[in-house]
Amino acid sequence: MFEFSEETYRGPYPESEPEVRAITSFILKRRRHFHAFITLHAFGNLWMLPFSFSTRIRPYDYHRTERLLLQMNQLSQNTFRIGQSSTVLYPATGTSEDWAKAIAQIPHTFSIELPPSTDAFDMRQDELNGFTFYADKDISTVAESTYRLLSLYIKNLAKLQHPSRITI
Numbered sequence: 001m002f003e004f005s006e007e008t009y010r011g012p013y014p015e016s017e018p019e020v021r022a023i024t025s026f027i028l029k030r031r032r033h034f035h036a037f038i039t040l041h042a043f044g045n046l047w048m049l050p051f052s053f054s055t056r057i058r059p060y061d062y063h064r065t066e067r068l069l070l071q072m073n074q075l076s077q078n079t080f081r082i083g084q085s086s087t088v089l090y091p092a093t094g095t096s097e098d099w100a101k102a103i104a105q106i107p108h109t110f111s112i113e114l115p116p117s118t119d120a121f122d123m124r125q126d127e128l129n130g131f132t133f134y135a136d137k138d139i140s141t142v143a144e145s146t147y148r149l150l151s152l153y154i155k156n157l158a159k160l161q162h163p164s165r166i167t168i
Contacts, residue, residue, distance in 0.1 A: 010094025027104050036108040037100035038150075044113030047073070047149065048085035050101040052092045052111075058084060059101055065108070068156060069149070076148035078115075085111055108157065115142050 015021045027034060049065060051057055059065075062084070069082045081088055085097070101109040 010092075014094070024099070024104075027100070027106075031104050031106070034100075034104065034106045036154075037097060037104070037106040037110075039097055039111045040146075041111065041113045043115070044089070045080055045115045046085075046088050046111075046113035047080040047082045048088055048097075048111040048113070049083065050085065050095075050109055051098050052085040052095040053098055055084065055086045055091060061107070069153060072149055072152040072156060076145070076152050078145050078149050080112075080115070080145075080149060089113070108153075112146065115145050 011017060011020075015024055047069060049062060049069075050059055066082060069080075073080050073082055085095070086092070095111070097109050097111045100106045
């Protein structure tokens with residue numbers, strides 16, 4: 001059971017918040033135009049695939065997508081840890097990427113924890129209540145590494161004749 005004060009609290013019922021209802025309505029009305037759904041977060045150096053709610057249930061195209069991302073990660077000389085979000089991070093219910101994959105049926109759905117991993121940040125918790133990001137030297141590295149992998153993935157995806165769809 002999730003408590004409302006927890007980081008992973010999903011709300012009292014699906015689409016309980018007006019902002020969420022507005023976004024889901026917008027996407028569902030235009031779903032044929034969406035081929036990818038990507039959420040960006042800081043930080044952790046993770047490239048995560050659905051589903052977040054379970055460590056045992058995966059979309060039918062999970063292994064193909066994971067294989068392609070692992071190849072692109074190596075080709076782009078990145079160090080993203082790639083896998084199902086419930087196993088590389090933690091299980092969570094009510095995530096937007098699970099909704100995008102299962103309900104909106106957007107074929108290429110990811111959640112990305114941007115580089116670097118936690119050990120690369122200055123973790124002076126008492127002083128800053130979080131981490132310090134040295135934007136002048138680090139932001140270009142983060143943008144470049146994320147773009148390299150995403151660009152390679154999209155280029156290789158374009159070579160596929162049949163974009164994946166899931167049915168629930």
